[in-house]
Amino acid sequence: MIIRFWGTRGSIPTPGPRTIKYGGNTPCVEVRIGENIFIFDAGTGIRELGNALLEEFKSKPLTIFMFITHTHWDHIQGFPFFLPAYQSQNSIHIYGPPGRDKSLMKVLQDQMDWEYFPVAMGDLTPNLEIDEFRQELAIGATKVTAFYVNHPAMTLAFRLEHNGKSLVYLTDNEPYKYTLSTNPGGTPREEEFSEQQDQRLVNFISNADLLIVEAQYTLEEYLNGKIGWGHSPIESVVEFAARGNVRQVALFHHDPVHDDAMVDSMVLRAQQFLKQQKKEIVCFGAQEGMTVSLE
C-alpha cells in the first residue's frame, strides 16, 4: 500500500513562500494497492494528481475509486480540474456521505453549474458513478469502512484494510469532549457521555498502521474561539492516536494561517506528547508530495 499526499491544507488553498514545505493545496491523498487507485478527497491537490496519472498511464483506461469525506468546499473544489474525469475510457467511482437534504450527486453537480464552472458534470466520462456510502464495501481484497465523525456536515472517516495493513483517513473532526461539555468540566453525565462518543472514534482508528488525521489547531488556539468549528486541537489528536495504539500518525489539514515554521512546531509538540506517554508512534507532518509505504 503506497500513500501519496497531493493536498494537505485545510479550508482554503495557501500557495506562497510561507507554505512551501507542507504545501498549499487542499486535501487529496492517493493510495495505490496493486493496480487499484484510491483517492481520498478532491481538494485542489487532485489537479496535480490527475495530471500525474495521465502522464503515467497515457491513454490506458483507468479505474479510480474516490472517497469524499464530506462536501465542504475544500474537499471537493479540485474535482472539476481532475482531467482523468474528462476521458471517456476512464471509470470513476465516487463514494461519500449523503447530503443533508441534497444527494451527493446533486452537490457535486451543483459545483459544476454553469454559473460556477463552464463544463457540466454530464460532459465528463460516461463511466462516472456516484454512490452514497454509509458503512462498508469491498473492492477486490480491499475493505473500506466508514464512520460518521463530529463536524458540522455529514462527514465520514474512512478505514482501508488490505492484506493485514490498515490506513485511516480522518479529517475534519472535533472531539465530543469539547462540543458536549464546554462548561468547565461539564456534568459527570455529560463527561461520561462525551467520553463514550470519543471512544467510538478511538475504536475506529485502533491499531491502524497509518492514521492521517487533521490537526488544525494548538490547544491554545482552539480554546480561544475555535470550539464548535468542527476541528481538533493537536493535543486531542495525539491523545486519540495514543489511545488507539496506531503505528504512524500523519498530521494533516494544516490551518491556512499556519506557516511551515508553525506546523514544524506543532509536529514537535505532538512528538513530545507521544514521548511523554512512552508511546513508540511515528508522528510527522503530512507534506505535499510525500510518499509513505505500508508494505
Add this chain to the structure above:
Amino acid sequence: MHSRKTKVLVVDDEVSMRELTSMEFRRRGFSTLTAADGEHAISLAKLEKPDVIILDLIMPGLHGFEVLKALRSIPEIRRPIVIVQSAKSYKPDIDKALEMGADAYVIKPGNSGELVDLAIKHLEMREPQEP
C-alpha cells in the same frame, strides 16, 4: 393530554440511550417502540404510525437526516412530532434539522424527563383548541 395510546418511537443505535429514553416515556404513561437503525425506524413508522419520534442522527446505515427526510415525504405516515436527539451540537445541524421538518432538537445526553416534557408540549400544541 396524552394517553396510554400515545405512541413514541425511539430511534437510536446506542442501546443505553434507547432504553433510558423509552423507559422515561413509559414511566410517564406513553407506549413505546424502539428502533436501532433508520431503515427499521421507517418501517415501524409506516406500520405503527407513532405520535412522537425521538430520532438520533449518527447511526450506522441511514443517517438521521435521511430518516427525517423520508418521514416527512412518505404520505402514509401522518405527520408525527419528530424530536431530534443527537450528540451533534453544531448550529448548522440544528438549523437544518428544523428546516427539514423536525419539531425540536435536543443535544445528548440531555435530561430524559425534560425530553418527555418537550414531547408533551408539542403534543398539546398539536391538539385542537376547545372553542
